[in-house]
Amino acid sequence: MTNAFPATAAKLGLYPVVDSVEWIERLLDAGVRTIQLRIKDCQDHEVEEAVRDAIALGKRYRARLFINDYWRLAIKYHAYGVHLGQEDLDVADLEAIRQAGLRLGLSTHDDAELDRALALRPSYIALGHIFPTQTKEMPSAPQGTTELKRHLARLQDISTVAIGGISLARVPEVLATGVGSVAVVSAITQAADWREATKQLLDMVESGIQPAEVL
Ligand SMILES: Cc1ncc(COP(=O)(O)OP(=O)(O)O)c(N)n1
Numbered sequence: 001m002t003n004a005f006p007a008t009a010a011k012l013g014l015y016p017v018v019d020s021v022e023w024i025e026r027l028l029d030a031g032v033r034t035i036q037l038r039i040k041d042c043q044d045h046e047v048e049e050a051v052r053d054a055i056a057l058g059k060r061y062r063a064r065l066f067i068n069d070y071w072r073l074a075i076k077y078h079a080y081g082v083h084l085g086q087e088d089l090d091v092a093d094l095e096a097i098r099q100a101g102l103r104l105g106l107s108t109h110d111d112a113e114l115d116r117a118l119a120l121r122p123s124y125i126a127l128g129h130i131f132p133t134q135t136k137e138m139p140s141a142p143q144g145t146t147e148l149k150r151h152l153a154r155l156q157d158i159s160t161v162a163i164g165g166i167s168l169a170r171v172p173e174v175l176a177t178g179v180g181s182v183a184v185v186s187a188i189t190q191a192a193d194w195r196e197a198t199k200q201l202l203d204m205v206e207s208g209i210q211p212a213e214v215l
């Protein structure tokens with residue numbers, strides 16, 4: 001059996017996914033403590049400065065900063081963690097990530113992807129997309145909260161994240177499934193007032209979480 005990746009918080013709380021160091025700094029300053037830098041379709045050398053700066057900010061704010069896709073840079077600059085999708089799994093050096101002590105988050109969209117992810121014993125499993133999303137073209141249909149709940153029943157011993165089309169209004173329905181974290185892009189970055197949206201999301205998602213669960 002594969003060795004497990006380091007554990008992360010049992011409940012990661014609000015988890016914004018953003019595409020710049022500016023957003024990382026703003027949101028850390030607003031009180032977010034789990035966050036992901038997601039800059040798509042670049043070469044490592046094009047994003048190296050951003051990845052390095054984002055990781056430094058994560059450390060300064062004592063936050064859980066995950067790097068999407070650029071796992072080599074995440075290792076080089078000692079990120080808290082890496083987030084990978086199913087396609088990334090075909091090419092990434094998981095053993096190097098594990099040996100470097102980074103947490104690993106994996107995307108899943110159905111039972112087969114969940115089987116594959118669970119076998120790798122990651123730090124958390126993301127389940128998506130829950131609702132229709134404008135942010136990313138998805139090849140599959142939204143799974144909805146009934147399917148999310150069914151998947152969560154298999155994931156009692158691992159941190160979980162729901163993603164995809166989660167607006168402020170839909171947060172209560174998502175939290176009612178028992179998922180440990182709510183990942184959002186547009187609910188914050190496209191909000192008329194991102195600061196107010198972040199405050200409301202933090203209040204909703206993290207109010208019921210015990211301090212011991214958010215280490
Ligand atoms: C928390 C979280 N969940 C899922 C994803 C999607 O990751 P992936 O499948 O690798 O797709 P891209 O984000 O790389 O387009 C995520 N980034 N974060």
Ligand SMILES: Cc1nc(C(=O)O)sc1CCOP(=O)(O)O
Pocket residue numbers: 017107108127128129130132133134135136163164165166183184185186187
């Ligand atoms: C980046 C991403 N991954 C998804 C998945 O299901 O794996 S859904 C998604 C986009 C989420 O953006 P929004 O909160 O604006 O819908």
Ligand SMILES: [Mg+2]
Pocket residue numbers: 068069083084085088
């Ligand atoms: Mg990816």
